[in-house]
Amino acid sequence: MTPQLTANKKIAIIGGGPGGLTLAKLLQMNGADVTVYERDEHKDARSQGATLDLHHESGLAALQAAGLMDAFKANYRPEAGYMRILDKAAKIQFDENINGDDGFNRPEIDRGPLNTILLESLAPGTVVWDQQFSSLAHEGNRIRLMFKNGTAVHADLVIGADGANSKVRPYITDLRPVYSGNMVLEGTVYDSANIIPKTHELLNGGKIFALGDSKTLVVSSKGDGSLVFYTGSSLPENWPRESGLNFSDKEEVTAWFKTEFAGWGDTWLELFENASGPFIPRPQYCMPLDKSWPTLPNLTLVGDAAHVMPPYAGEGVNMAMLDALELSQCLLNGAFKDIPTALAAYEKQMHERFAEVGKETLENTRWMHSPEALSIMVDFFSQAKKHQGSA
Ligand SMILES: Cc1cc2nc3c(=O)[nH]c(=O)nc-3n(C[C@H](O)[C@H](O)[C@H](O)COP(=O)(O)OP(=O)(O)OC[C@H]3O[C@@H](n4cnc5c(N)ncnc54)[C@H](O)[C@@H]3O)c2cc1C
Structure with a gap:
């Protein structure tokens, strides 16, 4: 041997x-x-x-x-496979546990x-x-x-x-x-069931993808009762420094969100207003x-x-x-x-x-992060659901 x-x-x-x-x-x-x-x-x-x-x-x-x-x-x-796709007004466009009954299609773990x-x-x-x-x-x-x-x-x-x-x-x-052009800004809300109960219910233990205006907001529940969210939008690589934003200052970051995501519903604003701890900017790179x-x-x-x-x-x-x-x-x-x-x-x-x-x-x-993102994603998951149903 x-x-x-x-x-x-x-x-x-x-x-x-x-x-x-x-x-x-x-x-x-x-x-x-x-x-x-x-x-x-x-x-x-x-x-x-x-x-x-x-x-x-x-x-x-x-x-x-x-x-x-x-x-x-x-x-x-198992419950974390629950996925909702929403528009920027927080209207549900797709709603499904994509993980099947036993949650083991693509099982989620914190x-x-x-x-x-x-x-x-x-x-x-x-x-x-x-x-x-x-x-x-x-x-x-x-x-x-x-x-x-x-x-x-x-x-x-x-x-x-x-x-x-x-x-x-x-x-x-x-x-x-290489910088991809996409900037993520991440935040956390602790004890979401009590702090923002409507969004907590909307999450249903799983994930939300909100899409609109060539931007994204992903919200993800965690087993410890908190939720993590992150925006995705097209911003320069050096935005974290050059924006002059203090990412520990909730008011400043919330004001930025109101401008950058103008026209998005109050559901999303609540996330920023109730976030704990500093926000984390994460420029997205790809080898x-x-x-x-x-x-x-x-x-x-x-x-x-x-x-x-x-x-x-x-x-x-x-x-x-x-x-x-x-x-x-x-x-x-x-x-x-x-x-x-x-x-x-x-x-x-x-x-x-x-x-x-x-x-x-x-x-x-x-x-x-294109203008057609919402319809592409809803179509994709609706087709996948149909195929699952007919399999
Ligand atoms: C917002 C966001 C959402 C994501 N969502 C998903 C998702 O849904 N699904 C998915 O598959 N991936 C996701 N990812 C990507 C995923 O997190 C990473 O691909 C994964 O963590 C990579 O694992 P890793 O062990 O290579 O590196 P890491 O998880 O980054 O671990 C690196 C470790 O090295 C340590 N370290 C760093 N520098 C040093 C040093 N100088 N000396 C000693 N130790 C050091 C760090 O402390 C850390 O513990 C996401 C990433 C981000 C930013």
Whole structure:
């Protein structure tokens, strides 16, 4: 039998998001010596974003391989598949639980519980918190990793899973994510049942897509009783700085919404007026499609670090987890003679997959922010419902 390529190797993963944690689990359960270095000070250092739908061929396939389907089934939210498409006046145009009766078509799970499932499946001490990666140096066949707090470690294989603004990426490629033209502004309302009961009812435990005037507003319920919402509109890349807005000032941001989304109903305004904590501007970037880089012998990327893309196809987390699955398979399945060859095979399929998924994502981003967005989306889901009904 071919010895595993990971035997006697120290593997370092930078970043403990869904991509990094899934990879750590898949490698560790197969005997690899793996450590995750995470920037956050501890598990609950920041509130985790909205609900994510996992797809059978990607996110769920990775959880299945990691032996975590039972944990997933105990934590997913069947009711969260409930989807309403509304116009800017908050009139319902489409209304359906798109997840089927058991909620398992594209089952939804909150980001917090997903991370918890992955974290709790790892051996104690696998994740080292408060380790913000700052730089690396190649030393012979090994890599020296330096962290902002002054500590340093050596590893034989390093995987950057440090998200959209990856600090590992520049050590691998000059390719940079390109601004998509779409700006997201994210906010949260806690205890929505009591604070904004009408919108809470409208959400029905699921998601709302509001479309109009070439803009979007997505509202998503969470299992902890809060809701997360985000606007999408066409704004310059440097708008967060140049707008002069103080994103911690609710009045200022609400006034901006009234102007930017002029003519939208009071339902939407209520979200801003009742939001807690700072709003987060998120310019949406996409890595160039159909581009790759020469594989390095002991350094690669997974997830957003490799191929950040806007959220409008719901693929980001699924691709991060599928990267983890495919990379672990290349390292563990005995088909490759050494780590560089395994990394080359992984990167080839990852680049090819992203070329397709990234294209679809950019197409979705464009039409969802076009004047015809509402009718396109309602038609799409109505047709899908008809097909489901006739299947
Ligand atoms: C508003 C919004 C909505 C979205 N909705 C969806 C959706 O519905 N479905 C979907 O599939 N995807 C969605 N996404 C995309 C999804 O969140 C990402 O694709 C996914 O989280 C990528 O996982 P990751 O593990 O690669 O990176 P991340 O989740 O970004 O994790 C990266 C980790 O690395 C850590 N880190 C960063 N820098 C360092 C450093 N220097 N040193 C150490 N650690 C570091 C971070 O703290 C973090 O824990 C959405 C994104 C946004 C912004």
